[in-house]
Amino acid sequence: ATETLRAFVEKHAVPVAETQAGKGALPWDHPLQQGAIGVTGSPAANALAREADVVLAVGTRLSDFTTGSHSLFAQAKLVNLNVNAFDALKWRSVELIADAKAGLAQLSLAAGAWKSTTDWETKAKKGADAWRADIERITGKRDVALPYEGEVIGAVQRTAPDSATRDIVVCAAGTLPADLHKLWRTAAPGGYHMEYGYSCMGYEIAGGLGVKMARPDREVIVIVGDGSYLMLNSEIATSLLLDQKLVIVVLDNHGYGCINRLQQACGGAPFNNLFADSVQGRSGAPKIDFAAHAAAMGALAENVKTIRELEAALKRARAADRTYVVCVETDPNRTTEEGGSWWEVAVPEVSDRESVHKARAAYEDGKRQQKS
Missing domain, CATH: 3.40.50.1220 (TPP-binding domain)
Structure with missing residues (x-):
């Protein structure tokens, strides 16, 4: 149609x-x-x-x-x-x-x-x-101390001049669906594959494999957070078994950044979403080497720190003959501020926290604007 x-x-x-x-x-x-x-x-x-x-x-x-x-x-x-x-x-x-x-x-x-x-x-x-000019500005930043999703999206698309017509991006959960919805540029039907009906963490790599099997002629880019990667990653091995190459970009913000921000948006104090503020045992928070983990399953893989390093790694990934995983550390606190609208997430009526009172007032204002 x-x-x-x-x-x-x-x-x-x-x-x-x-x-x-x-x-x-x-x-x-x-x-x-x-x-x-x-x-x-x-x-x-x-x-x-x-x-x-x-x-x-x-x-x-x-x-x-x-x-x-x-x-x-x-x-x-x-x-x-x-x-x-x-x-x-x-x-x-x-x-x-x-x-x-x-x-x-x-x-x-x-x-x-x-x-x-x-x-x-x-x-x-x-x-x-x-808005297109804003997208160019948001995704075009390279020299940042700690990247966030928007800058990673820009790096992915800059590494192929035909990204808008040839790439299929696959994602599912966390902050990424919001930033991809706003910022990913596609000129072809089917260039954007998002499991967002239930926002299923862990869908991304397995879903990406299915997309690649259906469209072997396209470059399939799986963009996934560290939380979702840890939930389900074994289809990396299956992609190698079946000779179905994926490019997988892992954004490591050391926890569940999306829910951490939602806690605070509802007036609460952040707890138990980022490793830094989670309950920890004697060994402390895990230090996960995502590249080593992916390499153990047979993929080509590397960890990077900056947007420029990410771009160079993605060029190698696109040229590779098998599944390639690139992990970049990202900021759990930043997201794309431009755009957005109210979302009904209930806030307590009673609380000792002033931040909850303010969040409740905003919630009630949103309720008044709903279609009845």
């Missing part, structure tokens, strides 16, 4: 925002492509969503992350095009039960010569241009 979507967008001057599952349906550099929407959304997409009179949802389940827990575009009339009647009727929308390709084609015929206003189209294009 991607070509039908593009034709619809260009004929009617309708800006497009992407869900996790829909990323790549329209190329990242299309003038009307606003990028990710929702809790992990771009400033461009979320700004338009908050102002829209009508939102056309195509093939989406309208989950919490897509809708900002149903607060992001609560003011808009919702037209829901979905082959699944259960999803099509959500939030009292106008139901269009059809295949996305057939439905968009028929909707375009029914709309005739209608298109959005010149002001709306111009605003959308300016917002999209500004």
Whole structure:
């Protein structure tokens, strides 16, 4: 349905925002492509969503992350095009039960010569241009003391001039899905494979192997946090057994950085998510050599410290004839600040902590903005 979507967008001057599952349906550099929407959304997409009179949802389940827990575009009339009647009727929308390709084609015929206003189209294009410039700035940083996900994503894509059309990135859990949703640039359908329905830690490497078996002609890049890697990594050995090369980038922030930040966002004190603030025995926190571990399974592997070292290692990984693992230390406290929207995570009503009181007030404000 991607070509039908593009034709619809260009004929009617309708800006497009992407869900996790829909990323790549329209190329990242299309003038009307606003990028990710929702809790992990771009400033461009979320700004338009908050102002829209009508939102056309195509093939989406309208989950919490897509809708900002149903607060992001609560003011808009919702037209829901979905082959699944259960999803099509959500939030009292106008139901269009059809295949996305057939439905968009028929909707375009029914709309005739209608298109959005010149002001709306111009605003959308300016917002999209500004966001693409932000992506370049965020991912383009090389000289940082301790990298974070956005800078790693930039390094991965810079190491191949055809990354946007040839790479398939695979991920599942932690902070990475948010930053990849915002910052990964893909120009081809299927260039972005995210298990984000349940955010299953450990899916990444096994899922990447499946993707490589399905698309042996593409470069499969698995980007995984240290927590997920430790949960399930044995398919590295299987990838060598089957001669299915993966490029695996491990981001080692020494714990569960995403949940550590969520604890604090809800007003709590950080505990038991990073090795540094976890309960420890006499031996202290483990010092894990991820490259040595991967090499023990037969992969080529190395540990790096900086973005420049990461880029050099990834060039070697892309040129290699077998699965190659590169581990880089990352900052557990930084994430992409641009964009995003409210997400309903309950906060206690009663607490001795002032930070909890502030978090509760923000939670109640978000609740008031939800679609009822």
